[in-house]
Structure formats: structure tokens, C-alpha cells
Amino acid sequence: MTFIWAFIVAGIFCVIGQIILDNTKLTPGHITSIFTVLGAILAFFGLYDKLIELAGGGASTIISNFGYLLYDGAWEGYQASGFLGIFTGMFTKGGAAVVGAVVFAAFFTLFFDPKD
Template identity: 40%
Template sequence: MDYLWAFIIGGTICLLGQILMDFFKIPVPYIMVTFVTSGVILTALGLYEPIIKLGGAGASVPLPGFGYALAKGVIKEVSEKGFLGAFTGGTVATAGGIAAAVFFGYVMAVIFTPKTKP
């Protein structure tokens, strides 16, 4: 049942992004920023935690899940270190994901020759 919920939650998030791209012609960067920001806002309101518990990786892997990780990191660091945690918490919580994105982006750029579109 966990796999089914992960598929439903993750699929719904992806479907929403696809609808925004296809029908509303919203550029991909705007959708990405909106998804991350919505993850932060829903976490701050306490609404994304139940979605994470229900959907597991289906909710934590897409972009709102990154916003969730940022917000949870900030909340944790602020409770431990005070105001300074608001600046460091998000980076500390998501450092592994950020490092992986930079590393694999570099590897793909080395393996495949990037070309500009005409």
C-alpha cells in the first residue's frame, strides 16, 4: 500500500506540473520555484508533514519535498542555534542533495558535450 500512495502523491505532483506547462504555458523555472516555495509554505503551515507520512518518497523526492527539507532544516537550526539558524539550517539540511546535484551535473557535462540551441 505504501508504494501505491507514493505513486499517487508523486504522480499528482508531476501531473500538476505538467498541466501548468502544457495548458497554462508557464515556463519550467517558474514552476520549479513555485513547487519549492509551496513545499516551504506548506511545511511552515504544518500541512506537508501528513503528506510526507502518507506518500513517503512520492512526496519527499519531487521539488516540494526539497522545500520541505529546507524548511525542516531551518526550523531545527533555529530551535537549536537561534536566529543564526535561519541562515544556515536550510543549507545544512540539504547539503547532500545540493552536492549530488553539482557533482552529477559536472559529470554529465564532462561526458556529454553541451551545445547551445540555435
């Protein structure tokens, strides 16, 4: 059942993105930023947890998951060590995606040249 929900939830996110992309002048950069903020907002209302419970990988592969992870890390940081925890905890969960993207991109850039 999770598989079906994964398909539907990820699909719906992409459809919303595509509709915005087609009908407004917003660029892909705008769309990904909007969806990241949306993820943080959904996390704020406690909805993103439920979405992941329902759709698993369908929810955790969308860029909104990054906003959710940042928010969740910061909130857990606050609970563990107060105001400073917001700063130190922000990247405890979302950091993996950024570090991964940096390390892999730098690594592949060593060995590949741009193709036209």
C-alpha cells in the first residue's frame, strides 16, 4: 500500500510544480525554493510526519523533505539544548543531502567535462 501512496504523493507534488511552472513566469529555482519552504511549513503543522508515514519514499524524495528535515533538526536541537540548539541542530538531519551533493558533485567534476 505504501508503494501506491508513494507513487501518488510524489506524483501530486510534481503535478503542482508543473502547473506552477506552466502557468506562471516562475523558474525552476523559484519552484524548488517554494517547495522547500512549503515542506518546513507542513512540518510546522505536524503534517509532513504523517505524509512520510503514509507515503514513505514518495514523501522523503521530494525537495520539501529537505525543509522538513531542517525544521525537525532545529526543533529537536531546541528541545535538547535551548536557543543555541536551533543553530547547532539545524543540519543534524538535513545535512546529509547537502554534504552528499557537494562531495559527489566535486568528485565527478574532477573526472568529467561538461558536454553540450
